Amino acid sequence: MxxxxxxxxxxxxxxxxxxxxxxxxxxxxxxxxxxxxxxxxxxxxxxxxxxxxxxxxxxxxxxxxxxxxxxxxxxxxxxxxxxxxxxxxxxxxxxxxxxxxxxxxxxxxxxxxxxxxxxxxxxxxxxxxxxxxxxxxxxxxxxxxxxxxxxxxxxxxxxxxxxxxxxxxxxxxxxxxxxxxxxxxxxxxxxxxxxxxxxxxxCTAGPQAVRQAKRLVHEVAGRTMDDALLADTAGRIADVRASEEGREGMQAFLEKRKPSWLA
Structure with a gap:
């Protein structure tokens, strides 16, 4: 850089x-x-x-x-x-x-x-x-x-x-x-x-989640509330929940410990 x-x-x-x-x-x-x-x-x-x-x-x-x-x-x-x-x-x-x-x-x-x-x-x-x-x-x-x-x-x-x-x-x-x-x-x-x-x-949030949240705003703002949008947003949260970072974040929350990106 x-x-x-x-x-x-x-x-x-x-x-x-x-x-x-x-x-x-x-x-x-x-x-x-x-x-x-x-x-x-x-x-x-x-x-x-x-x-x-x-x-x-x-x-x-x-x-x-x-x-x-x-x-x-x-x-x-x-x-x-x-x-x-x-x-x-x-x-x-x-x-x-x-x-x-x-x-x-x-x-x-x-x-x-x-x-x-x-x-x-x-x-x-x-x-x-x-x-x-x-x-x-x-x-x-x-x-x-x-x-x-x-x-x-x-x-x-x-x-x-x-x-x-x-x-x-x-x-x-x-x-x-x-x-x-x-x-x-x-x-x-x-x-x-x-x-x-x-x-x-x-910097305390999941780094990939922050990136995807920014992208979410870009790609959802102004769209019509229709079945395609509902399917899109449902798919996004399903993907994130299944991701390595998503699983780690939820597990850390349940175990009352810091997630790996803060270690």
Whole structure:
């Protein structure tokens, strides 16, 4: 697994990977290198059986300011094909996070704008400091938040997306929690402990069960409640109960001992 990056910092603590955006001088804004490195990092971390949770965080006062100005300036000269290729790179980055087998936690310590909101929305669990601010600012630049829209709309719903996509209003962490972008907004001095507690808790569960639970949400959400869905979910629980991890977990519970993945 690669450990040295131009735009990221990776620190692994036991079964928890802490991946930090590391361009604090430009408020952790995206450029082509960062997009490619985030994509690669999540693919590599996702392939590891030792990693049970990934924390996405950022160095410096801001979480992510969206697109880097120099990067955006270069795109102004792109033709349609070049713009399409660039946008697909960003889409692949978001998909790599979304499809990562392990749970991904967003630790939002500071302001988060435009494409940065996509990073927060695509994570499984999002916790921010109460002092963080958010903005879907694209229309102010004559753009639209197209690539991040599937994840942001999934998080906040169509009604709030209609407002914030159109107005580019800035909103605080309390509002971000109210509309569903965040799970929690906490005092800044509590952010480290809250993220650490959740990540450590995830590591106490059956690692394959956690992966399959994440996949379950992906594959069941939005489906019609019909016989096919009932058969699918029944088959999933039957498979898990018969698995080595499922049998071990139930046996450990009945014998009042720790399961093997905690030994």
């Amino acid at each position: 690669q450990t040295t990056w131009q735009t990221l910092e990776l620190h692994i603590d036991g079964h928890i990977a802490n991946l930090a955006l590391n361009r604090p001088d430009v408020r952790n804004a995206f450029n082509g290198t960062m997009v490619a490195e985030i994509t690669q990092a999540f693919r590599e971390l996702g392939a590891s059986q030792d990693i049970r949770a990934i924390v996405l965080l950022a160095n410096g006062p801001a979480f992510c300011a969206g697109g880097d100005l120099a990067w955006m300036k270069s795109m102004a000269a792109f033709d349609h094909a070049q713009n399409l290729a660039d946008a697909r790179g960003l889409a692949q980055m978001l998909r790599a996070i979304d499809c990562c087998p392990q749970p991904v936690l967003a630790k939002v310590q500071g302001d988060c704008y435009a494409g940065g909101l996509g990073l927060v929305a695509v994570c499984d669990i999002a916790i921010a400091a109460e002092t963080a601010n958010f903005c879907l600012s694209e229309v102010k630049l004559g753009l639209i938040p197209a690539t991040i829209s599937p994840y942001v709309i999934r998080a906040i719903g169509e009604r709030f997306a209609r407002r914030y996509f159109l107005t580019a209003e800035r909103f605080d962490a309390i509002e971000a929690q109210r509309i569903g972008l965040l799970h929690e907004a906490v005092p800044v001095e509590m952010l480290d402990a809250r993220i650490t507690g959740i990540a450590q808790s995830l």
